[in-house]
Amino acid sequence: MKLIIDTDPGIDDAMAIGYAAADPRIDLIGLTTVFGNVHTPQATRNALRLCDWLGLDIPVASGAVQPRVLPPFPPSHNVHGSEGFGPIPAENAQATAIEEAAPEFLVRMAREHQGALVLCPIGPLTNIAAAIDLDPDFTKRLKACVIMGGSLREGGNINAYAEANIYHDPHAADVVFQAGGNIAMIGLDVTHRTLASRADFDHLANRSPDFGGKLNEMAQSYIDFYETVGKFDGCSLHDPAAVIACIDPDLFAYEPHPLGVVCDGKRSGETCAVLDSRPPVRVATKVDAATLHDQFFETLATLP
Ligand code: BDR
Ligand code: CA
Secondary structure, three states: OEEEEEEOOOHHHHHHHHHHHHOOOOEEEEEEEOOOOOOHHHHHHHHHHHHHHHOOOOOEEOOOOOOOOOOOOOOOHHHHOOOOOOOOOOOOOOOOOOOOOHHHHHHHHHHHOOOOEEEEEOOOOHHHHHHHHHOOOOHHHOOEEEEEOOOOOOOOOOOOOOOHHHHHOHHHHHHHHOOOOOEEEEOHHHHOOOEEOHHHHHHHHHHOOOHHHHHHHHHHHHHHHHHHHOOOOOEEOHHHHHHHHHHOHHHEEEEEEOEEEOOOOOOOOOEEEOOOOOOOEEEEEEEOHHHHHHHHHHHHOOOO
């Protein structure tokens, strides 16, 4: 399966990209970057570093530096560390980003691989909305667009209403959710059920000392954050769940809903099922969390 991940790496983004590199069924053909967990230049640098670490020789295209309408946001340093990978210090990668910007690259890839490309956005949806501006049929050309973001009945994680990726660019999300095509939302309704513990990552580091060891370092600081908000004994596998939904959609149950996004006021970033003529989005509402958990760690453990 041909896959492009649009990402703001980010600790759980690193987990998701590592998973995509490790699963032999996935042909990862590119990464596009966006602001969110870090600023866009850091996201691009981190995406390139992940390619170095994982031995991936694929294009990385740099994307939007700020939301579609809202002013720029401060990155989530409290969750992902000041450079995006928790305690791992900043370092430049060997390779550089391609000259083509993320939206142009996405549009070109969707045309070249018409009907065969799966897109997995795991950051704010700014680049995807920009690709739709360039080509109104962009999402319809994809085999699927599987989004990590939003929440149907679970409430938010940035505040009571909004999930972070949608909160950071609600106007972009609103464009994407009405674009049509095979769009799935892997939101907090399911990612809050997909949990991993400190011991899971320790064990991974023993089996995969190089990449798994790096993920372990990052995960321990990510879990420190989760402990401060007191929600879980461990962390959610937000972004990995979306990548796994690309290759194993049947691990999830879905409800079809036309989705709207609140774009202002205190509920800005909330995703809501609406009664209008928008094409339905497949909203994941249940997950086989035990299978997903084991598959995630078993697959990553195959990396050096
Ligand atoms: C999402 O927000 C980011 O912090 C994570 O990387 C993930 O994509 C979870 O709400
Ligand atoms: Ca992310």
